[in-house]
Amino acid sequence: MIKHITIRFYEELNDFIQRDLRKKDIKHKYTTKTTVKDIIESYGIPHTEPDLILVNGKSVDFNYLPDNGDRISVYPKFESLDITKLTRLRPEPLRVTKFILDVHLGKLAKYLRMLGFDTLYKNDFEDQKIIDISLSDNRIILTRDLGILKNKTVTHGHFVRSQQPKKQLEEIIQRFDLSEIINPLSRCIECNGNIRVVDKKDIQHLLKPKTVKYYNEFFKCNSCRRIYWEGSHYNKMMERIDKIVKKPANDTETF
Numbered sequence: 684m685i686k687h688i689t690i691r692f693y694e695e696l697n698d699f700i701q702r703d704l705r706k707k708d709i710k711h712k713y714t715t716k717t718t719v720k721d722i723i724e725s726y727g728i729p730h731t732e733p734d735l736i737l738v739n740g741k742s743v744d745f746n747y748l749p750d751n752g753d754r755i756s757v758y759p760k761f762e763s764l765d766i767t768k769l770t771r772l773r774p775e776p777l778r779v780t781k782f783i784l785d786v787h788l789g790k791l792a793k794y795l796r797m798l799g800f801d802t803l804y805k806n807d808f809e810d811q812k813i814i815d816i817s818l819s820d821n822r823i824i825l826t827r828d829l830g831i832l833k834n835k836t837v838t839h840g841h842f843v844r845s846q847q848p849k850k851q852l853e854e855i856i857q858r859f860d861l862s863e864i865i866n867p868l869s870r871c872i873e874c875n876g877n878i879r880v881v882d883k884k885d886i887q888h889l890l891k892p893k894t895v896k897y898y899n900e901f902f903k904c905n906s907c908r909r910i911y912w913e914g915s916h917y918n919k920m921m922e923r924i925d926k927i928v929k930k931p932a933n934d935t936e937t938f
Contacts, residue, residue, distance in 0.1 A: 720745035729832030790848035799866030876906025
């Protein structure tokens with residue numbers, strides 16, 4: 684028996700589907716028993732992207748089996764509405780925001796560390812390794828590879844839309860509401876280790892003469908021992924952070 688349902692995808696979920704199906708009711712036909720999750724993913728949308736599925740106006744989870752004549756609405760994350768009591772899709776939010784990034788996002792990894800976020804990245808991480816670490820260490824997967832997010836075991840992930848690292852950073856800050864927990868100079872941008880304040884006299888033998896002369900506050904990575912100080916690079920970093928935090932949602936300015 685051929686079954687007919689109507690399905691519609693909202694807002695940025697349309698990024699994943701073919702152009703002629705975007706922002707419109709889609710007449711979907713199928714003959715075998717299938718879950719709403721399988722139907723959604725058949726349009727190229729990873730299961731980590733939807734945040735709410737309504738069937739005939741009622742919230743359902745991914746295991747729902749559509750019936751003939753159902754009307755299905757699929758929504759992404761809501762930015763201004765709290766749907767915690769309504770959605771049945773998302774596991775409990777992670778208490779600590781930690782990330783693991785795929786091979787395509789090396790510059791984004793440095794930017795996230797620059798803002799103080801625990802961010803794992805290696806350019807030789809294989810997809811399964813990323814998934815395993817995400818699950819064992821409660822990390823959010825950030826990726827440009829849809830295949831990773833379509834793995835059924837993935838619970839927390841995000842497909843990064845932009846290909847420009849600074850735009851990617853803006854996207855992640857907005858997507859995960861990070862602006863209030865930014866903590867610069869707390870993570871090493873090279874190895875992701877924790878940074879601590881160090882006494883100038885203990886490390887000045889490692890510094891160039893001009894650095895010793897003009898700067899007094901220093902920080903050191905506990906892992907790789909890299910030394911940081913609030914030089915011109917720090918001021919530029921803080922300017923970038925300030926632009927991101929204060930940037931209106933519809934502002935398209937680049938920097």
